[in-house]
Amino acid sequence: MPWRRLTVTVLAIMLLIGLLAYGFTRDPRYIDSPLIGRPAPLFTLTLFDGKNVRLQDLRGKVVFLNFWASWCPPCRAEAKDLEANWQSFKDQDIVFLGINIQDKEPNAIEYINEFGITFPNGRDATGRIAVDYGVWGIPETFFIDTEGRITYKHVGSLGWPTITAKLHEAQRSLVSASEGRGSYQPIR
Amino acid sequence: MTRWFILLISFWLIPASLHAESVDLQEQVRRIAAELRCPVCQALSVADSPSEMAQQMRAIIQQQLKEGKSPDEVKTYFISKYGEWVMLAPTAKGFSLLIWILPFVALGGGILFVVFTVRRWVKSKPEGRSMEADPALVQRVKQDLARREDWEVAPDLEGPQASLLRERARLYRELQELELDLQAGKLSEADYHESRQRSEVQAANVLKELGSMVPAAIINPVKEGTAKSSQPGSRRSWVFAATAAFLLLFGVTLGILLSNSLRPRTSPEDSITGDFLTGTSPEVTVTQGGDLESLISQGRDAYARQDWAQAIAAFKKVLSINSSHPEAHAYMGLILAGAGHSDAALMAFDRALSTDPNYAMALWGNGMVLYRQKGDLSGARQKLQKLLTLLPPGPERESVQKTFVEMSNQKETQLAGQATVMSDRIHGTISIEPILKTKRQGGGILFIIARRATTQGGPPLAVKRIASPVFPLSYSLGKENMMIPGSRFEGKVNIIVRLDKDGDPLTREPGSLIGNYHNNPVEIGSQNVNIILNEEIK
Numbered sequence: 106m107p108w109r110r111l112t113v114t115v116l117a118i119m120l121l122i123g124l125l126a127y128g129f130t131r132d133p134r135y136i137d138s139p140l141i142g143r144p145a146p147l148f149t150l151t152l153f154d155g156k157n158v159r160l161q162d163l164r165g166k167v168v169f170l171n172f173w174a175s176w177c178p179p180c181r182a183e184a185k186d187l188e189a190n191w192q193s194f195k196d197q198d199i200v201f202l203g204i205n206i207q208d209k210e211p212n213a214i215e216y217i218n219e220f221g222i223t224f225p226n227g228r229d230a231t232g233r234i235a236v237d238y239g240v241w242g243i244p245e246t247f248f249i250d251t252e253g254r255i256t257y258k259h260v261g262s263l264g265w266p267t268i269t270a271k272l273h274e275a276q277r278s279l280v281s282a283s284e285g286r287g288s289y290q291p292i293r
Numbered sequence: 294m295t296r297w298f299i300l301l302i303s304f305w306l307i308p309a310s311l312h313a314e315s316v317d318l319q320e321q322v323r324r325i326a327a328e329l330r331c332p333v334c335q336a337l338s339v340a341d342s343p344s345e346m347a348q349q350m351r352a353i354i355q356q357q358l359k360e361g362k363s364p365d366e367v368k369t370y371f372i373s374k375y376g377e378w379v380m381l382a383p384t385a386k387g388f389s390l391l392i393w394i395l396p397f398v399a400l401g402g403g404i405l406f407v408v409f410t411v412r413r414w415v416k417s418k419p420e421g422r423s424m425e426a427d428p429a430l431v432q433r434v435k436q437d438l439a440r441r442e443d444w445e446v447a448p449d450l451e452g453p454q455a456s457l458l459r460e461r462a463r464l465y466r467e468l469q470e471l472e473l474d475l476q477a478g479k480l481s482e483a484d485y486h487e488s489r490q491r492s493e494v495q496a497a498n499v500l501k502e503l504g505s506m507v508p509a510a511i512i513n514p515v516k517e518g519t520a521k522s523s524q525p526g527s528r529r530s531w532v533f534a535a536t537a538a539f540l541l542l543f544g545v546t547l548g549i550l551l552s553n554s555l556r557p558r559t560s561p562e563d564s565i566t567g568d569f570l571t572g573t574s575p576e577v578t579v580t581q582g583g584d585l586e587s588l589i590s591q592g593r594d595a596y597a598r599q600d601w602a603q604a605i606a607a608f609k610k611v612l613s614i615n616s617s618h619p620e621a622h623a624y625m626g627l628i629l630a631g632a633g634h635s636d637a638a639l640m641a642f643d644r645a646l647s648t649d650p651n652y653a654m655a656l657w658g659n660g661m662v663l664y665r666q667k668g669d670l671s672g673a674r675q676k677l678q679k680l681l682t683l684l685p686p687g688p689e690r691e692s693v694q695k696t697f698v699e700m701s702n703q704k705e706t707q708l709a710g711q712a713t714v715m716s717d718r719i720h721g722t723i724s725i726e727p728i729l730k731t732k733r734q735g736g737g738i739l740f741i742i743a744r745r746a747t748t749q750g751g752p753p754l755a756v757k758r759i760a761s762p763v764f765p766l767s768y769s770l771g772k773e774n775m776m777i778p779g780s781r782f783e784g785k786v787n788i789i790v791r792l793d794k795d796g797d798p799l800t801r802e803p804g805s806l807i808g809n810y811h812n813n814p815v816e817i818g819s820q821n822v823n824i825i826l827n828e829e830i831k
Contacts, residue, residue, distance in 0.1 A: 136332060139376045176685040182651050185682075207345050212686060232349030239374035241332035241346075288651065291333055293345045 134291060136241050138258050142280045145170075145249045146237035150204060150227040153214060158202065158225060160253070166198045167275045168249040169268070172229075172240050174208045175216035177290040180244045183262040184220040190268045191224040198251070199272060201225070206235045206243070207293050235292075242289040248275040256280045261287025322355045325364050329371055330381045338381055404540070411536045416491075426497035434496045438468055457503050464496040585614055592624060601628055619645040623655040630658060635666040636722050636765040656680040657693065664700055667767075669720075669820050673700060717772060717782050719743070719815065721822030723790055724765040729806055729829060736761055737805075738796035741768055746785040746814035752776050754786055756798065764826075785814040790824050805830045 140146075145168070149159045160168070171187060173180040191201045203226035205213040210228060217226055229235055238247060241260075248257040248271045256275045259267065267285060274281065326340035326347075333344045339351060350371070357367045371379045383389035437444075444462040446455055471489050474480040480488075592607030605628060611621040626641035639662055645655035660676035663669040677697045684690040723739070741757040755774040759766070772782045791798075792806040808826040815822055 136375055136378050139373065178651060178653065178683045178685070181683050181685070215686060231352065232346065233353060236350060236353055236371075236374060239376075241375070288649065293333065 134242070135260075135286075136239070138239050138284060140239060140247075140255050141258055141284065143255060145247065145253055145255050146234075148234045148237065150202070150229070150234065152225050152227040153210075153217065156225075158227065160249075163200055163202075163249075164253055165251050166200050167251060167272060168247075169194075169199065169201045169272065170204065170238075170247040170249060171202070172204050172206055172235060172238070172243050172245045174206055174243055174290075174292075175212040176208065177243050179262040179288045179290050181216075181220075182288070183244055183264075184216070184222065186263065186265055186268070188220060188222050188224070190265065190272075194272060195224070199276075203227070204229050204234055206232060206240065240292065242291050244289070248272065250275045250278045252278060254278070254280070257285065259285035259287065261285075261289035263287065318355065318358060321358055321364065322351055325354050325358075325367055326351050328368065328381055330379050332375060332379070407540060408536065411532070411539075415532050426494040427501060430497035430500050431493050433500060434465075434468075434493050438465060454503065454506055457499055457506070461496060461499045461503070464492050464499065468492050468496070585611060585618070588614075589618075589620060592621070596624055596628070601632075604628060617644070617648040619649045619652045619655060622648075623652060623658060626655065626658045626662075630662045630666065633666075635662050636724075636767050638662050639667075639722075640724070640765060651679075651683055653680060653683055656683070661696075664696075667720075670700060670703065672821060717817060719770040719786075719788065719817055719822050720768070720820050721788075721810075721824060722765050722767045723762075723808070723824050723826065725792075725806065726825055726827040729826065730764075737792045737794055739766070740791045740793060740798055741770055741774075742789045742791070743770055743774075743786040744789070746787055754780070755782065758798075760796075762792070783817050785816055787813040788815055788822055788824065790826060792826055801830055803830050 145160060147160050149157055151157055169190075173184075175181075187201065187203075194201070201224035203222065203224060205226060205228045208228065213226075213228060216222075238245070244260075244262060246259045246263055247255050248259075250256050256279060257271045259271070263285075264287075271281070271285075323340050327338045329339040329350065331337045331339050331342035331344060331347045331350075333346045334342045337347075339347045339354075354367055357370065358364075362370075368380070377383055377389060383392055385393045444458075444465050446458045446462060450458075468489060471480065471485055471492065475482075475485045588607050588611045592604050592611065595601075595604035595607060604624065608621040608624050608628075611618050612625075615621075622641045622645035626638045626645065629635075629641055630638035639659065642655045642659035642662070645652050646659065649655075656676050656679055660673045660680065663676065664673035674697070677693055677700070680693055681690065681697065684693060723741070739759040739762040741759070742753045743755040744753045753776055755770055756776055757768065757770055757774045759768070770788075775782055788810040790808050791801075794802050794805045806826040807828045807830060808824045810822055810824050812822075
């Protein structure tokens with residue numbers, strides 16, 4: 106009898122401790138996206154050069170969609186890598202698209218010039234596109250396959266190996282099981 | 294005239310109805326926003342948050358309502374983007390239902406637990422009577438029970454004897470019920486014996502008390518007792534009152550603590566309970582607090598008011614909890630640099646950068662120590678250049694830019710003026726591997742040895758001898774340390790260091806420590822030739 110009671114008590118305590126430990130391992134700021142594997146929300150983006158880009162028109166191409174701001178250090182950390190990747194992928198059916206959020210246009214243009222970014226970039230002034238994609242920390246990057254489906258999402262700075270691997274997966278329409286994480290900055 | 298009047302009225306009414314519509318829309322937006330969690334601020338609703346993100350979300354809610362979407366459709370839109378997380382109150386469906394039910398289950402369970410514990414406690418120690426009794430009286434109790442008499446006391450009887458008689462009747466009833474419970478299989482053998490023994494002892498004690506009063510009362514209980522006194526029932530009500538008071542107190546305390554723990558803190562020293570309960574002071578919380586964020590802000594504050602001792606205590610405490618905390622290492626680096634310990638400061642910055650290579654404060658500190666204290670302009674330039682790519686435009690970046698330009702100008706003048714001085718020396722630091730540090734007994738002679746990379750054997754090109762070195766140690770090897778007179782101190786050399794136990798450079802006794810520069814051979818004139826003593830001679 107005492108043994109049974111003791112076992113039940115110990116099990117209950119272990120369960121509570123386990124729950125507590127699980128809670129401590131989680132980043133309370135982190136929001137899991139329900140968008141992976143689903144169709145990418147459509148949008149029309151006005152680029153800094155005045156042209157318009159419609160996501161619908163990019164069907165048949167893999168889209169690398171990156172949300173950034175000039176005031177965000179992790180965005181600055183990955184900027185050169187993104188441009189270098191664009192240079193190596195631009196001749197394939199891959200489109201890099203940058204969406205500037207929560208920023209001032211002159212600062213954004215200065216950032217583009219500073220890092221010599223040549224892939225198309227535009228500003229989401231109302232934040233509608235960012236909310237459509239459930240953006241909460243930047244840089245945030247979405248990989249969209251040729252069918253217009255989100256195959257992978259990465260919160261935080263990206264490096265060359267991840268970009269290459271995930272672009273190849275998107276080309277084959279392979280959906281990742283989980284999101285990627287790096288050093289990020291919560292939006293304002 | 295009438296037409297003019299109608300027109301005038303309609304001019305007044307149209308804006309009024311528009312205004313009412315707008316107020317209604319605003320109220321609807323506010324209601325929906327109050328249910329949504331702001332993704333930036335965590336504990337605030339979209340309605341309460343002043344963040345840019347929340348403003349944009351409120352604008353989207355308004356726009357969608359104007360488009361004719363219902364409040365539920367608007368909420369579903371946000372859930373489809375951010376998941377269930379975005380709802381401040383999770384929906385009472387599926388797994389989320391548990392969140393609604395569990396607190397009530399826990400509360401009910403808690404109350405039942407307290408009630409049962411208190412009841413058991415009251416039963417086991419009734420009025421603090423002793424658990425020991427006269428065996429003869431216990432035997433008497435058993436005999437009384439076997440006779441199966443009526444022990445009930447008339448309700449109109451009052452006084453201490455009547456109270457005791459009622460208590461005796463209650464205990465006898467309890468013993469009879471125990472018997473029945475055992476027969477019905479509601480009670481285990483072990484529990485039955487335990488309870489029976491307890492009740493018998495209690496009953497025997499009652500008999501003893503009755504005996505000390507009026508022996509006749511035991512034989513003829515119904516006719517006894519006239520004095521006024523408190524009833525056993527009133528004791529029971531006291532127990533319930535105490536239980537209720539305890540529960541109330543518990544609830545109020547919990548309520549105060551919870552609401553206090555969730556309130557916004559006015560300062561880093563502001564504890565959960567506040568000073569009025571704990572009397573905690575900043576000094577105490579530095580040594581006792583476990584909250585990393587609070588410790589870090591205490592350290593920052595202490596650093597800002599130049600209270601170095603407290604800042605060091607706070608950051609050391611942070612590092613004891615999380616040994617790779619970049620901010621704590623960076624602050625320690627700044628404090629050490631301020632105190633002139635440039636090598637230790639550089640190590641602290643390196644630790645910060647090993648956790649986060651883009652940590653701005655560590656890059657800045659590292660660059661400035663290399664520039665101002667070590668004169669390593671190329672190293673400093675490299676760090677500040679990286680920092681410049683990370684910093685957004687603003688006063689901080691301008692300040693770094695200014696230092697960078699100043700440093701570049703100085704570099705050019707130095708290169709022009711001190712070319713000869715820079716080109717014939719080797720600079721760096723020497724440290725000991727942490728595992729070997731514990732084995733070191735202090736003292737010893739440190740030899741820094743440079744051998745030509747092209748020749749094997751023979752005497753070394755240069756040797757520097759340092760007695761009783763303190764690590765980490767910064768060194769500089771130049772012409773004055775040359776062993777071969779007449780030769781030139783230039784070209785590539787292998788750098789080896791040895792912490793010699795007996796101080797004789799020609800013997801290699803066990804216990805001496807050695808270390809090689811990882812990038813040997815090195816050009817004379819090189820900077821940052823940092824060596825670690827990482828091998829012990831066996």
